[in-house]
Amino acid sequence: MADESSQFPVSYRYFGSQFQLWRQNAQVRRETIAEAANYSVDTVKSVEQGRRRVPPRLAEIADEMFGARGLLLAGIPYLKRERYPERSRTYFEYENEAIAMWWYEPLLIPGLLQTEEYANALISGRYPPWEDDEAEEKVRGRLARRALLTSKPTVAFSFVLYEAVLRCPVGGDQALKKQLCHLMEVARLRNVSIQVLPFERVVPSALNGPMVLLETRDHEHFALVEGQSLSQQTTAPTDVSTLTQRYGMIRTQALSEEESVSFIERMVEPL
Numbered sequence: 001m002a003d004e005s006s007q008f009p010v011s012y013r014y015f016g017s018q019f020q021l022w023r024q025n026a027q028v029r030r031e032t033i034a035e036a037a038n039y040s041v042d043t044v045k046s047v048e049q050g051r052r053r054v055p056p057r058l059a060e061i062a063d064e065m066f067g068a069r070g071l072l073l074a075g076i077p078y079l080k081r082e083r084y085p086e087r088s089r090t091y092f093e094y095e096n097e098a099i100a101m102w103w104y105e106p107l108l109i110p111g112l113l114q115t116e117e118y119a120n121a122l123i124s125g126r127y128p129p130w131e132d133d134e135a136e137e138k139v140r141g142r143l144a145r146r147a148l149l150t151s152k153p154t155v156a157f158s159f160v161l162y163e164a165v166l167r168c169p170v171g172g173d174q175a176l177k178k179q180l181c182h183l184m185e186v187a188r189l190r191n192v193s194i195q196v197l198p199f200e201r202v203v204p205s206a207l208n209g210p211m212v213l214l215e216t217r218d219h220e221h222f223a224l225v226e227g228q229s230l231s232q233q234t235t236a237p238t239d240v241s242t243l244t245q246r247y248g249m250i251r252t253q254a255l256s257e258e259e260s261v262s263f264i265e266r267m268v269e270p271l
Contacts, residue, residue, distance in 0.1 A: 013050030106162035121171030195254035
């Protein structure tokens with residue numbers, strides 16, 4: 001199981017450990033610094049665990065109370081939020097180096113194809129919830145990734161979407177309508193293939209969850225499968241081969257590109 005702390009920014013975790021060491025060396029209890037800075041004990045604990053950025057006032061009071069003489073405050077400028085959790089950054093490095101990508105999704109519109117409304121509905125509805133500024137940053141990060149669809153050199157994309165993905169009204173009917181129209185627009189790109197897997201054509205492999213396969217400029221093959229809060233990434237030839245075969249089977253059952261666009265058009269009409 002992935003270490004939960006690895007999902008928090010490295011700078012937050014480093015500062016938090018320093019905060020805790022200074023506090024312990026000064027023999028100050030969490031309750032004492034929390035009361036002096038007018039913050040909750042949970043806030044102090046979250047800072048020390050690297051789960052949140054230290055509030056400026058808490059840092060100032062702590063630096064003085066711990067006798068740090070500015071050494072603790074010196075770390076404040078480096079507390080920049082990293083756009084993606086550490087477990088995702090390896091994947092995004094591969095994504096940015098991709099020359100071809102194959103993506104099967106049975107649950108949600110793939111991130112590269114999401115509209116702002118759809119992405120915002122997903123991210124703002126996350127539980128446990130993120131802070132508003134953190135949620136906004138994640139939406140911006142997701143939308144920025146869409147540039148890969150039209151990047152140079154051109155990347156070849158193949159998306160297969162289970163019908164259930166297209167029927168889930170994330171953000172409401174109007175948001176769904178805009179999302180479906182966006183899919184049809186993206187499908188016009190020469191390097192993008194979008195296919196729909198209808199309910200009546202589903203195969204057992206299609207119910208095992210999403211998968212992303214990609215090939216890098218160095219012809220390295222990479223696979224990603226995801227669950228609720230965990231993801232598994234691999235370059236192991238055996239695993240990549242197994243997933244590639246599954247993707248191929250799912251894709252053969254999907255509608256053609258032309259049929260898929262017509263299928264989506266029919267879904268948009270009543271919205």
